[in-house]
Each structure stands twice: as C-alpha cells, then as structure tokens.
Amino acid sequence: MRLPKLSRLATAARPAVVAPIAVGLAAVVGISSAAVSATPDPHAIPAAPAPVTSSAPVSDETPLPEVPVESPEGFGSRQERIDRSQERTPQEPAPADALTAQVRKASGTMYTTARVNARAEASADSESVTLLDEGTKVSVTDRTSNDFREVLHDGKSVWVSSEYLSKDEPKEESSEPSSSSSSSSRSGSSGSGSAERNSTKSDGSSSGSSQAPAPSGGSCAVSASIRSGLTSRARAVYEAVCARYSVKSYGGVRPGDSGDHGSGKAVDIMISGPTGWDIANYLRANASTFGIDYIIYEQKIWSRDRSSEGWRGMSDRGGATANHYDHVHVSVQ
Numbered sequence: 001m002r003l004p005k006l007s008r009l010a011t012a013a014r015p016a017v018v019a020p021i022a023v024g025l026a027a028v029v030g031i032s033s034a035a036v037s038a039t040p041d042p043h044a045i046p047a048a049p050a051p052v053t054s055s056a057p058v059s060d061e062t063p064l065p066e067v068p069v070e071s072p073e074g075f076g077s078r079q080e081r082i083d084r085s086q087e088r089t090p091q092e093p094a095p096a097d098a099l100t101a102q103v104r105k106a107s108g109t110m111y112t113t114a115r116v117n118a119r120a121e122a123s124a125d126s127e128s129v130t131l132l133d134e135g136t137k138v139s140v141t142d143r144t145s146n147d148f149r150e151v152l153h154d155g156k157s158v159w160v161s162s163e164y165l166s167k168d169e170p171k172e173e174s175s176e177p178s179s180s181s182s183s184s185s186r187s188g189s190s191g192s193g194s195a196e197r198n199s200t201k202s203d204g205s206s207s208g209s210s211q212a213p214a215p216s217g218g219s220c221a222v223s224a225s226i227r228s229g230l231t232s233r234a235r236a237v238y239e240a241v242c243a244r245y246s247v248k249s250y251g252g253v254r255p256g257d258s259g260d261h262g263s264g265k266a267v268d269i270m271i272s273g274p275t276g277w278d279i280a281n282y283l284r285a286n287a288s289t290f291g292i293d294y295i296i297y298e299q300k301i302w303s304r305d306r307s308s309e310g311w312r313g314m315s316d317r318g319g320a321t322a323n324h325y326d327h328v329h330v331s332v333q
Helices: 002-039 178-192 225-227 232-244 274-283 305-311
Strands: 108-112 116-117 129-132 137-145 146-154 156-161 266-269 292-297 300-303 328-331
Touching: 002 328, 108 116, 129 146, 137 156, 146 232, 156 266, 225 232, 232 274, 232 328, 274 292, 292 305, 300 305
Parallel strands: none
Antiparallel strands: 108 137, 116 129, 116 156, 137 146, 146 156, 266 328, 292 300, 292 328
16 A cells, blocks of 8 residues: 655655754753853963053153152042152251250350369269369350359350359459468469369468477367377368367277278368368478378378479279368378
C-alpha cells in the first residue's frame, strides 16, 4: 500500500520543527559564550587606563602651598597639608654680648670713698671685675641690691658697695696727726690687691698710733677664756684691740690645728666692714711693738718679711670666713 502523500507531508513539516530547535541551541551557545567572556582571567595583564587630558594650560612655576582656611562655624572645612619640605632660611644667632650691650642708662655720677672692688654681681662673694681707686668718678644707675649699687664701667654693668660711694668728691686732708698714722691711712690704697675698704680713721687715737697701748692686764671681759691659751705676744694683741675697739667676739687656740692657732700664736678678731680695716691698719702700724708676723683681712695680707709691698691680694679660698671677710687674723712671731 503506498502512502505518497504522508511522506511528502512529513518532509514538508520537518523544517518547521528544526527551526525552533536551532534557534534554541543558538541562544544557549550565546549565553555560554557571554558567561565565559565575563569571567576574568587571572593571568591576563590589565589594560592601561586611558590617559586623561586636560584643557587647562600647564605652568612651569612651582605651585604655592595652600593655607588652610577654617569656616566661621568650624565645620565642613578641610585643612590641606602644607609642604614643609621647602628649605627654610636659618635665623642669625644673637651675639654673645647682646645682654652686655643692653646696659641701663646712667642716672648720675658718684665718687668712690676708698679703693674698692667692682664686682660682677651684687655680692661680696662675687668675682671682682676690676679695682677702682679712691676718688674715682663713676656713672651709676638707679639699681641697688644687697647694699650694692650698679655702676657703668667701660660700657659694662658692675656692682660696687654703696658704703663706698658718695655724691661728694673726696678732699685730701691738709694735715696728718703723725707719720705712722699717715702710713697706716695710705696702706690700704697702696697695696696691689683688692678690698672693699682700705682706710682708717683720721685721728691718731683710733688708728695708726705709733705706740701701742699697754696691755690691759686682763680687764677685757670679751672672750676672756681665750687668754690662757695664747702666747704673751698674741695675748698682748688681744688685750690691746679689746681695750681699743668694740668687738663682740675673739678666737684663739684651736686644738689640733697645725698652724699658728694650734700653738697659741694667732688671734681672730671677729669684725667686718670699715672697723675691720681700722683694726688691721692699727696693728700693721704697730707690728714691731706687738711682734706681729702677718695680718689677713678681706682677702688681703700684710706680712713682716714683705712689708714694703703693703697689702697684697690673696687667691679666693671660698666663702666669707675662708677669705677673712668676717674677721681679722693676726699671727705673731
């Protein structure tokens, strides 16, 4: 039995069935290809970004750093970092003597009443810058401290004890009571060393008398206990000074001392200031009578074997006591 019509019918319908299938396969293949192409290749080299071009003109000048500006409310502002790598110009150091150059102006002039130290600071323990002779005219300021006054010397600030400054120029004495007194009065200003004051009273009874008073025979009650340990010459010095001056304390023998204090040949007269120089110069003027070997006061020494040199300066030993600013030391032969 022949079926020609059915074969032709099946053949005619086949393209209609295949077409949808082909379209479906093509869609599946397309989706798979897209998925594969979307997955990044870990070994692939990334493409360089496209260069960005700008229409703004290019300047050869180095841009200045932006200074941060803060909004009034303090919010919403952004502080830009300032480039601190730029080289800065170093400041010139101040000169070493800048403070020295700023010396106060003088307020007046005064005169020294004795040979006196001009010190770096307002203290008797301060370093002596220079020595001013008696009668020196100096420029002073209004600054005072610790009984010292600021003096302008060679463009620098120094300090001088107010006790030895006067507005009046000192006058030379027309007459002197005796040659010994004259020698004693001049001894302080003729020495090569320095002292706050090297002068004595002008009357013969208080300083520089050629004859020492006779020993008081034990009438002095001040520090009387030291008398028994002193040699006869040291005791004569103690009793003469005690009878002549108002001194509150004396020192004598020091057990264990290897010097003159240990042997009873030294006396310490506890005094300071101008009275100390009165006593020191009085004893110097009568050194032969008392048998004095040497005298020390205010960092100066007079000795019998170098008497022609007058008062000589001594090195700094430390404080006021070590430098004999609070006592007169007397050693006898």
